[in-house]
Amino acid sequence: MRVVVAGATGLTGSRTVARLRDHGVEVVPLSRAGxxxxxxxxxxxxxxxxxxxxxxxxxxxxxxxxxxxxxxASATEHPVRASAAAGVGHHVVLSLVGTDHVDSGYFLAKSVQERLVRHSPVPWSVVRATPFFETVAAVAAEGTRGDGVHVPPLLTRPVSVDDVAASVAHVAVGLPLLDVLETAGPEEARLTDLAAELLQVRGRTARVLPDPRAPFFGATLPEKALVPGPDAHRGHHTFTEWLAAR
Known part of the structure; x- marks a missing residue:
């Protein structure tokens, strides 16, 4: 099996390449350098x-x-067309939990990507992930103000990049789902609590302030927008373990 990976040099991509090679397939990373x-x-x-x-x-x-x-729009349309012309049998795309019901910010951009893949003649699978552990740090940094750290009090199941990569690789070597697979971490928590734990481990004394108006990926979200469904695949790594390894 020959698997071509777009985004192979990024954080998620490099882990996905490694997991695919664990399955014994030939992996071809795509890059501008190539x-x-x-x-x-x-x-x-x-x-x-x-x-x-x-x-x-x-x-x-x-x-x-x-x-x-x-x-x-452009970085998906071209590969979709090229895949169809080349007779590729399966197109797998990584997306976000919430993309199906959040119509603003980065989520809307991901919905455009999903739609292009779904409507192509190539059999497809969509893997939607909950926020990565690294996203908690990004949200805390973005929400830092003079009076504290403003974080939306959203419920979610944060997931490790390794667990997401494992899910993507597993889907890629199987038959096309023609459907969505959600992948999430093992524990449910609020972003505010995760941010507070992160700051404590890093020795920061700033207060975490729950702020429903604080954006997440450019969108103001309802409390449970990032909660996966009951059938979501659950990874093994916890946020606390990830922090301890940093």
């Missing part, structure tokens, strides 16, 4: 020659809705 530009389609026809599966774990360079939408 002559492939997803936004223009340059080099895709050659890179996808003989590919059985395309895995897309790319991330937009900006969380702003307009910029992210523009990126995902």
């Amino acid at each position: 002559g492939v530009d997803l936004s223009t389609g340059e080099g895709l026809a050659l890179a996808l020659r003989g590919a059985d599966v395309v895995v897309d774990v790319t991330d937009a360079p900006s969380r702003r809705q307009e910029a992210a939408t523009e990126f995902f």
Whole structure:
């Protein structure tokens, strides 16, 4: 099996490549250094020659809705067309829990990406992940103000990059789902509590202030927008374990 991975050099992509190789498949990472530009389609026809599966774990360079939408529209449309022309049998894309019901911010950009994959002639699978552990740190940094750290009090099951990569790789080597698989961490918690734990471990004394108006990936969300469904695949790594390893 030959699996082509878009976004292979990123945090999630590098772990996904490693997990795919654990399955014993041939992995072909796509990169601009290798002559492939997803936004223009340059080099895709050659890179996808003989590919059985395309895995897309790319991330937009900006969380702003307009910029992210523009990126995902072009960086997904070209691979989808090239996959169909090359006879690829399975297209797997990594997305976010909440994409199906949040219509603003980065979520709307991801919904554009999902729609392009779903409507292509190539059999597909979508893996939606809950927020990564690293996202908690990003939210805390973005919410830092003079009076404290403003964090939306959202419920979720934060997940490790390793667990997400394992889920993506498992889906990629199987039959197309023609459906969505959610993947999440083993424990439910509020972002505010996770941020407070993070700051404590890092020795910061700033107060975490629950703020329902604080944005998450450019969107103001209802309390349970990031909670996966009951059938979500659950990973093994906890947030506390991740912090201890830092």
